[in-house]
Amino acid sequence: MSSPLISAYLISVGILLMAAAHAAILARGSGHARVNWSFAAICVGFAGFQFCNALQYSAPDHARALAAHLWVNFFSVLVIPPIALAAAALDPKKRSRQPFVWLMGFVLLVIGYNFFMPYGYRFYALDPDKLLTLPWGENIRMIQGQANLVYRATRLVSLIVMVYTLGVTFSLMRMKDRLSSTLIWIGLAIMLVTLALSSMSDSGVISVPYLGGFGFVFLAGSFSLVVRKEMRVRELQEKRIARALAKEVQGRRLADARADQILHHDALTGLPNRAGFILCLENMIAQHSPETKIAVLLFDIDRLGALKGTHGLATSDELLLQVSQRLRGRIRDSDVLARSRSDGFALIASQIKTASGVGVFCEKLRGTLTEAVAVEGQHFKLSASIGLAIYPDDATNAGELLSAAELALHEAKNAGVSQIRSFHPALKENFRQRIGLESALREALDRKQFFLCYQPQVSASTGRTLGMEALIRWQHPELGLVSPLHFIPLAEANGLIGHIGAWVIDTACAQLAAWRQAGHADLRMAVNLSATQLLDPYLEDTLLGAIAGHGLVPADLELEITESVLIQDPEQTVARFNALRQLGLRLSIDDFGTGYSSLSYLRVLPVQAFKLDRSFVEGLGKDETSLEICASAIRLAQNLNLDIIAEGVETQAQAEWLRALGCPIFQGYLFARPLVAEAATEHLAQERAGGPGAAGELLLPGFGPAPLLP
Known part of the structure; x- marks a missing residue:
């Protein structure tokens, strides 16, 4: 005999189990995991409820129907906690956990x-066993009776849970949550109706089978639709996310490439910058073959700073760009060219087998750089200073190798233009000493370690002192007397020359004022100026302040500028000379004849004197060339109505030659070595009294006494 109702119950079991599986699948990747797991538990509970109903209604006798009924009761109570938990998981308001603990305790007791x-928790007494005949002729075994208090309490708790669930569902609908669809609303309504029908059937008011499970089947089916929709939406979201991630990854790669270009490449030339150069060097060292060497060459274009000042930044940039393109065309594919320096480039030459190969490579590069570069119709002849270091001979890692090349470049630049220097161990020690000396130099002025010596400039005809040249000395507490040839370039390089020069000018003016008060009214003071001082915009204020502060006039002070200073910035030098001359200061060119354009400068510079370099004086009586140079220089001074001072006069024979040639002023050891202030004062006093020209006991240690005038 066919049983449509039993079949419907069993079909609903399959639907509910399928809904439970869907909910479990969704729970693994959803943001509503607790809701889905709870719904899966509810579906399993109602599947058991429906299955046991099928057993009860198809039981052959009352005893078996009652046994199945007890399990119907079990599953009907078992679904209450997961329904409450599902609602609580969806509830936007945070609830206390205590009611749910009480609910679980109540369910376990029931x-x-x-x-x-x-008879189970529903009845305390059963009605007589009976079969219910359904309209289509199917007979089912009904269990009815008198409801007890536990059953009524359970129904009340179920109603409270359903009302709470309806409230949460209503709030979710207002929030437009995806899980709160109209279908779910309908399913909840059906469940309420079937719950009421079940209560009426239990009490005997009506005779209908338990239909609550079918109400939940509708709800589960609705949920399955929501699940499928959710999964389709999630699939679309995953695709959108995958596309967005792919786009983000591509964008990140492009951004990383741009960042790498910015961080590791020079914007002007496109070559690796210093950071990129170091990375390339580290990679090459990591892949280095013991049979070969790696050479690092650093080269700076000589006088590029002056070119920037005279022709502009755009011209210098175009020049650097052309040089970089030329170099890239001359190096090997295995080499790496970088612009790691503002005024030059760096190169990694790999796979070098011999030291001679490195030398040939350097000469090739220098030849490339000396080729003229055309920029905006102008042709520039360049030169470069090159520093070289070799791995593994000079260093064991990239940082040390680069430092070694820097030291070599520093030595090359100190040696002059277009020089090549290789690293050697002594360079590091020399540089360390230089750093120590520079640090001590910064403190020397405050600690009053500088002092001035004064060397007389005497009349060739009378032997009387006409002026004094102030010469700075540094008495280091540990190194002793430090030569100006060592510390003056350091002072110029680190910006201290301005302060030191101002101290020299003030001290020299103070000493001249003291000698004037002692009666030496016609004495002049000569002070040397460096290139940095000459271009100092505050030089005039420094000079006039010192002169006025010590009661002197500008004509009392003579400024000596070496001829090599003049060629660094000719236009500005001439302008500054004219400004100083207008103040009334005397101007003199030192080391005349050792520079490049002596005669042309004499034509445009407002100088009153120049000094004949000691190298020409030393050759007098030894070679005809020195004699002719001295004679020509003296005649030039006479024709231009300039004073000329012969430096380095050390022998009587040299003095006689110069007198015969007509040189009016001498300076040198023949007359006096540089004297400390006390010795120079006594020298002047004895000269005025007609005595010997120096006080030997007041000379610096190692200087020795000054010889007497002839």
């Missing part, structure tokens, strides 16, 4: 009571 009592 389940225990259900299996303890002979």
Whole structure:
């Protein structure tokens, strides 16, 4: 005999289990995991409820129907906690956990009571066994009776849970949550209706089978639709996310490439910058073959700073760009060219087998750089200073190798233009000493370690002192007397020359004022100026302040500028000379004849004197060339109505030659070595009294006494 109702129950079991599986699948990747797991538990509970109903209604006798009924009771109570938990998981308001603990305790008590009592938790007495004949002729075995208090309490708790669930569902609908669809609303309504029908059937008011499970089947089916929709939406979201991630990854790669270009490449030439150069060097060292060497060459274009000042930054940039393109065309594919320096480039030459190969490579590069570069119709002849270091001979890692090349370049630049220097161990020690000396130099002025010596400039005809040249000396507490040839370039390089020069000018003016008060009214003071001082915009204020502060006039002070200073910035030098001359200061060219354009400068510079370099004086009586140079220089001074001072006069024979040639002023050891202030004062006093020209006991240690005038 066919049983449509039993079949419907069993079909609903399959639907509910399928819904449970869907909910479990969704729970693994959803943001509503607790809701989905709870719904899966509810589906399993109702599947058991429906299955046991099928067993009860198809039981062959009353005893078996009652046994199945006890399990119907079990599953009907078991679904209450997961329904409450699902609603709580969706509730936007945070609830206390205590009511749910009480609910679980109540359900456990009811389940225990259900299996303890002979008729379960619903009835305390049963109506006579009867079969219910459905409209289509199917007979099912009904269990009805008198409801007890536990059953009524359970129904009340179920109603409270359903009302709470309806409230949460309503709030979710207002929030437009995806899980709160109209279908779910309908399913909840059906469940409420079937719950009411079940209560009426239990009490005997009507005779209908339990239909609550079918109501939940509708709800589960609705949920399955929501699940499928959710999964389709999630699939679309995953695709959108995958596309967005792919786009983001591509964008990140492009951004990383741009960042790498910015961080590791020079914007002007496109070559690796210093950071990129170091990375390339580290990679090459990591892949280095013991049979070969790696050479690092640093080269700076000589006088590029002056070119920037005279022709502009755009011209210098175009020049650097052309040089970089030329160099890239001359190096090997295995080499790496970089612009790691503002005025030059760096090169990594790999796979070098011999030291001679490195030398040939350097000469090739220098030849490339000396080729003229055309920029905006102008042709520039360049030169470069090159520093070289070799791995593994000079260093064991990239940082040390680069430092070694820097030291070599520093030595090359100090040696002059277009020089090549290789690293050697002594360079590091020399540089360390230089750093120590520079640090001590910064403190020397405050600690009053500088002092001035004065060397007389005497009349060739009378032997009387006409002026004094102030010469700075540094008495270091540990190194002793430090030569100006060592510390003056350091002072110029680190910016201290301005302060030191101002101290020299003030001290020299103070000493001249003291000698004037002692009666030496016609004495002049000569002070040397460096290139940095000459271009100092505050030089005039420094000079006039010192002169006025010590009661002197500008004509009392003579400024000596070496001829090599003049060629660094000719236009500005001439302008500054004219400004100083207008103040009334005397100007003199030192070391005349050793520079490049002596005669042309004499034509445009407002000088009153120049000094004949000691190298020409030393050759007098030894070679005809020195004699002719001295004679020509003296005649030039006479024709231009300039004073000329012969430096380095050390022998009587040299003095006689110069007198014969007509040189009016001498300076040198023949007359006096540089004297400390006290010795120079006594020298002047004895000269005025007609005595010997110096006080030997007041000379610096190692200087020795000054010889007497002839």
